[in-house]
Amino acid sequence: MPELPEIETIKRDLEKKIIGKKIAGVEVREKKIVHPNPKVFATALTGNKFTKIDRRGKLLIFHLVSPPKFSSEKLRRARPDKFLLAHMKMTGQLVYRYDHKTIYGGHDVPKTITTLPNNFTRVIFRFQDKSILYFNDMRKFGYLKIVSGEVKNKILATRFGPDAFTPKLSLRVLKEVLEKRDKSSLKAVLMDQQSIAGIGNIYADEICFMAGLLPQRKINTLDVNDVKRLHNCIGHVLAHAVRHRGTTFGTRTTQNYVDSEGKHGNYLDFLKVYQRDGEKCLKCKKVIIQKDITAGRGTRFCKICQK
Ligand SMILES: [Zn+2]
Structure with missing residues (x-):
């Protein structure tokens, strides 16, 4: 399971790629992954843009704004209409494909799987510039939830303690x-x-x-x-x-974590006790x-x- 450093790495990499891009369409292949339901989920995203990505622990929080706010001079400062919460749990993976390049974040890509989408692709986000973000999840424990600001705050307050990697954990x-x-x-x-x-x-x-x-x-x-x-x-x-972009784990020769630039994390070399x-x-x-x-x-x- 990816932990905070791996999720932080994905956040930083995806922020460079998808912020401000219009979402042209969303395809839900596994309804269990999305909330509230595939139709509402796709409608809430299509035609909108992500303006920011936050993280609390292992949870990614995508800020979502709708067209009337696109013209506002500072899109990043526009008040989000809704939020997309993404949790990768055990085997979730975010894969971004653009200009024939593929970048990975989250769980490892088994060597036998070389195609995209594949059997484990649960949700596909298509952006207007033809780039695509895939949410793959072998075991289907991960989730993608569309929520209001109020619900997001309630979830954070009740299920997540202070983030371990911010000054908030004084x-x-x-x-x-x-x-x-x-x-x-x-x-x-x-x-x-x-x-x-x-x-x-x-x-x-x-x-x-x-x-x-x-x-x-x-x-x-x-x-x-x-x-x-x-x-x-x-x-x-x-x-x-x-x-060091997180840890590559599993055995020391097989790698379970691949970051969204497609590079393996290399904190493995610094582990003192794990494994x-x-x-x-x-x-x-x-x-x-x-x-x-x-x-x-x-x-x-x-x-x-x-x-
Ligand atoms: Zn000792």
Whole structure:
């Protein structure tokens, strides 16, 4: 599943490609993916333009404006009429095709699939300049929702905590988040999207390792310095990963994440614990990285470096 750095990379790349382009038509091939229903979904988009893309955690938020506002001098500042929420969940993928070039974001493209659209193409957006955006999703857990500003705000307020990669996750906010979950394990809270939005299995393990904290630690055993270190490491790990366009995961030779420029993320080279179980710890060089199941997920850690 793509995490915050991978979604941030897609956001940045798509912003350069689709902002201000008129949507000529929308084809829904799998009604389960779209809300409210295919007809309303297509009508809400056709003839309109995306003016901005926001992100909260792993959710992409496309701002949508309609023709009367096209002429306004600053399209980017035009008040959006509606929003398109896009979540890739496990296997979602955004593929943009223009001038015979194809750029990918999200889940990997299996080597056996070379055509577009393909069996996993669920929704197709056609722009007036003939470029096309495909939403592919093998397992169909992802979604595309058209919502009003009010509904968008309600969804963000109830299902998404503060974004892990903005100044909004200040030390004070992090302390408040942790206080509410004081009996949970550190890993569980880091991955809980309603507590902190954007961190998944890979980055949770990396953040715990860098902070020198065991993922199994109960929140109520962390002292002030532990929380400060944790706060610093969340920012540091995510910023570093975004700078390197995210992580290529799976085994080290097969790549599950491809960004929307078609390049693989290369943060893989910097991972310290994720998928390194059985290998010697890079920090203490004394013991091997262990693996257990914490918060329902495979979790890697060093017994010496993390307390
Ligand atoms: Zn170690």
